[in-house]
Amino acid sequence: MKRYLFLCAIAAFMVFSCSTDKEDEAISEDSIVGTWKFQELNIDNADSPDEIRLANDVIEVLVASGCEILVFDFKSDNTVTASAKDFTETGRDINAEGTGLLIECPSDVETSSSVWELDGDQLTFVDENGLEETITIKLDGDTLTIPAEIVDEDNLDGAEAIFIRE
Template sequence: MKRTYLLLFLALALVFSCSTDSTDDTSEGANGLLGTWALTDILIDPAVNDDDLNFAKEIIAFLQNENCDLVILSFNDSGTLESENKIDHLSINVGTGGLDIPCPTESDEENSLWVLDGDQLTISREGEDDEVITIQLDGNTLIIPGESVDANNYDGAEAVFTKQ
């Protein structure tokens, strides 16, 4: 069950990387966010010893080696965010040959609006309150802290996205 929550966290991290209604933000930071990003890793605080987080890290690494992206975010210059999330469609099989995790063929897609102000990413989805997340954007790496998604369950983890 905890693995399901971890996978849900990763999916939410991607969804929450979208922002509001400003389409005229041409700052360097917002321009750096433009493009397609794929979930490539999670970082875990060394002081945190959480088997579920460690297992999620292994799953992401395994699927990356198979050229399978679990979560893809596309930040467009029109201020829209398109996300594709395969986490809810993961199938983890354990057999005599070991662990088998096929790349999901189904995904959940969502469209949102985004605005970046400094390191504050605001995501707006119709019918919901805006979500503001503090991000780290450094070249081709985008990091979203787990505490921004769920402070009770993901303290010490960060979702890492790499620009494609």
């Protein structure tokens, strides 16, 4: 009987000591290196769905026309360059046919650089003034999902911005 209990204890120990390897699930810094272009919004959990739907409609037209609203270029030396166009500056006028809004790709590009660090799913940006901003990301192959407030903090609260790696 003692031998049976001993074998059961060993078996239980083996079962409970085995675990999944969390490192396999962690996002490595190398996996985010590359150029990421903003593609779409996920507005399912957005705080103000009506306002965000309008912004999403404008974004869909711009992206479909080839407009690069926001591009992140993550380098292996932990620097990142962001090139952004203010999509809120378009869609304010009626098109020539009078059938809808005039939505044109903004021509002004704002470029900024910072340093980045990735710890698990926490991506931290540090700007030239030393200010830090940390966001939670999801990375699935060549698809990066981040809070959409990064794209436009005033209009996209609660939505997710989806980027595709070039």
